[in-house]
Amino acid sequence: EKSEIISKVYLSLLPSDLATYGRDAKALLKELQSQNERMFLVTFLVLNTGKTEQELETNVFQAVSIAQKHNCELCRLDFQQEQGLMSSLPLADCQIEIQRGLTTSSTAIFVPFTTQELFDNGKESLYYGLNALSNNLIMVDRKKLKNPNGLILGTPGSGKSFSAKREICNAFLVTDDDIIICDPECEYAPLVERLHGQVIHISPASTQYINPMDINSNYSEEDNPLALKADFVLSLCELVVGGKEGLQPVEKTVIDRCVHVIYRKYFENPTPENMPLLEDLYNALLTQDEPEARHVAAALEIYVKGSLNIFNHHTNVDINNRIVCFDIKQLGKQLKKLGMLIVQDAVWGRVTANRSAGKSTRYYADEFHLLLKEEQTAAYSVEIWKRFRKWGGIPTALTQNVKDLLASPEVSNIFENSDFVYMLNQANGDRQILAKQLNISPHQLSYVTHSGEGEGLLFFGNVILPFVDHFPKDLELYRILTTRLSEVAEAQKHE
Ligand SMILES: Nc1ncnc2c1ncn2[C@@H]1O[C@H](COP(=O)(O)OP(=O)(O)OP(=O)(O)O)[C@@H](O)[C@H]1O
Ligand SMILES: [Mg+2]
Structure with a gap:
């Protein structure tokens, strides 16, 4: 109850x-x-x-x-x-x-850390700054991208060369990759020398030579490396002969014929002494019957016998050093285009040789807009961007000039084929263009608007992250990397 x-x-x-x-x-x-x-x-x-x-x-x-x-x-x-x-x-x-x-x-909801991060602790990931939102390290491996091609964009003094040098330094220490630099401002030499690399000063006064006719048996993925070399020689002659229309069909034919002749001796007995020179091409052209051959030979003469003959020597530098820097600052206006084309060819040779050795090659082209100005070097750059990936190449272009990059449909291909973009401070006009091209939100744009040196946006595949990289200025490494005149002078005084 x-x-x-x-x-x-x-x-x-x-x-x-x-x-x-x-x-x-x-x-x-x-x-x-x-x-x-x-x-x-x-x-x-x-x-x-x-x-x-x-x-x-x-x-x-x-x-x-x-x-x-x-x-x-x-x-x-x-x-x-x-x-x-x-x-x-x-x-x-x-x-x-x-x-x-x-x-x-x-x-x-108590864990507010939902920011996107780029942190890959793989064996070959490199440091690219701190995530501006969370202050976590940004560590990535460009080789893991679908397309490791890279661009570093920014106004003068925003830190393009600096970040490239930092990446070079890290890649040198962390990976086994070879590194090649095309340096039109002669600012990479201190770093490369410190890493016991080879700096090649290419100038009319220099006694360091590279031979544009150098070839290795891996030069092309097809069986015939000569065909590709002939293509390069044609580009070279086109630059030399010049003219609005470029080379005439007959001129092309005789050049191609001569190229096959002059390499015969080398392929029979591939010793360094048997490597042909520009002079051999010149002589071979002179023996041809066609008047066009003599026309090309006459244009080549100044590069063989005249005052611009710096490319008519056997290579006498350690072009196979793990880190090579081509300093082309002292090349006069006459030779600059030719020099850049020859450097690109040397890069190509190295990448192909490395491919058979199963090695990656990183290639840095500073002041990239210079390469885009000339039809031949621009075409070569486009080719590099299209094909390097398959060959284990990792090209990086540095430029302050976004408009040049998007000028022609061909060149804008470079832009579309780069999954790694390190974007520093941008000029107003460029910013608008980039925002459209890359789908950047107004908020993200604020990171490349009047930003300080070493601050910007990183595009890695389909991830966009704001970064900051304030390199400590009291380190010895900083003195090697900086281009600020007062600091460079200071560093030299130290030595
Ligand atoms: N991440 C950084 N941390 C600290 N200082 C930096 C950083 N990046 C750049 N700087 C400073 O800014 C200076 C200019 O940088 P840098 O030479 O890379 O400019 P740039 O973008 O290559 O310019 P230009 O287009 O004229 O070649 C450097 O010498 C250095 O003093
Ligand atoms: Mg620079």
């Missing part, structure tokens, strides 16, 4: 409180069972600090009122401050026993 009364009392209570709780509990259970939710016991601590007790009081008061505004109540941990402090340190030791059960999705 007594228990009957009790159960009646309970029943009369049920509708008000328990029924509601029961419903909630059932809903919770359903979530846990069917929606992949888990139950967590959560302790949420807000750490307040202050320099004085008064300041601390004020800060606590403010925190409480902010919480109140959002319908939350903060409970002061009086007499438990020490435990509270210890629990809020990243020691994985919670000493406060105030807990609430929360499901996964409710718990997730």
